[in-house]
């Protein structure tokens with residue numbers, strides 16, 4: 001039986017062949033594309049179009065070879081499955097790749113990383129009337145960057161806005177990649193598929209997330225509908241009916257916004273919702289976006305705060321440092337927002353604060369899912385002032401990558417990635 005190192009050496013040889021045969025020249029495929037394009041449009045001569053078409057046909061034949069790549073690699077992957085003691089030799093699925101990545105970590109094996117530059121958040125187009133932020137989750141449950149993605153510019157375009165039937169904050173977005181991918185030979189693009197992203201509050205797990213259901217005595221409420229509070233709400237909380245983050249659709253229906261003020265004197269108090277009562281179904285590898293809007297300049301409050309979801313939390317060590325106006329605080333987009341990590345008994349979402357002086361205003365608690373698109377997870381969040389309107393868009397900058405043969409071949413052939421480092425133990429061939 002070959003050792004892991006020997007098997008990886010075998011695979012490295014195959015990677016060299018596959019990468020070298022079709023992909024080694026980063027200019028080959030773009031050159032063919034450019035030639036075909038110019039042949040159709042500009043080339044002089046009665047047979048130029050025929051030449052372009054023939055070259056395009058040849059390119060298609062190249063692409064058709066890729067399924068054969070897998071049959072060349074598979075025997076070596078089976079060797080690896082046997083050597084690592086994987087439970088089912090011959091089953092090359094997502095579970096196997098997860099097993100292999102973990103095994104590589106344990107055995108200090110790594111391949112060269114593609115070094116993708118994946119922005120954490122996209123800014124709105126400068127010409128928009130409204131605003132919003134496109135959030136992207138790009139790491140796996142080990143906090144490794146998912147390197148099985150296309151290099152592309154991602155665009156979220158508003159297709160149904162608040163004037164066309166979507167609630168405020170519930171606009172519909174189409175997510176697309178540019179440029180359009182020709183085929184598997186060109187992983188620098190993406191198929192022009194679209195996926196609707198809905199404004200977060202339209203896919204909301206929490207009850208009374210915007211404190212839109214007022215209590216009988218807003219200045220001294222005896223309870224906050226939908227929320228558990230471990231103190232005396234009448235003495236320590238009050239609804240603020242004039243200052244709030246934004247109107248939720250429910251508030252908009254009555255043209256009455258509200259936020260909740262946490263007052264000093266109660267000690268460290270927790271507002272929470274027990275998610276067992278919300279029929280919240282979390283798939284272990286699907287990230288969630290968990291956020292809350294806070295305002296820290298009413299009475300210049302002092303103290304500490306913390307946003308939490310199960311065992312994951314975001315400490316806010318000094319609420320006096322919250323910027324003037326409303327700010328949205330998110331749980332960081334890492335493994336902590338995957339349910340296999342945040343899971344706790346009982347599972348609660350909440351916010352706690354120890355307000356020592358002044359008022360801390362709380363509004364628009366968000367707990368919602370991401371949308372999977374082209375290997376990355378996206379969530380669209382509207383801004384506080386005006387939501388994006390039809391045809392306005394948010395764009396993520398182009399992703400970029402360095403040449404990484406092992407990793408690129410694994411992506412092209414299997415749609416997967418290996419454990420990767422900038423300085424790998426298994427060099428590229």
Ligand SMILES: [Ca+2]
Pocket residue numbers: 210211212244245246248251257258259363364
């Ligand atoms: Ca509200």
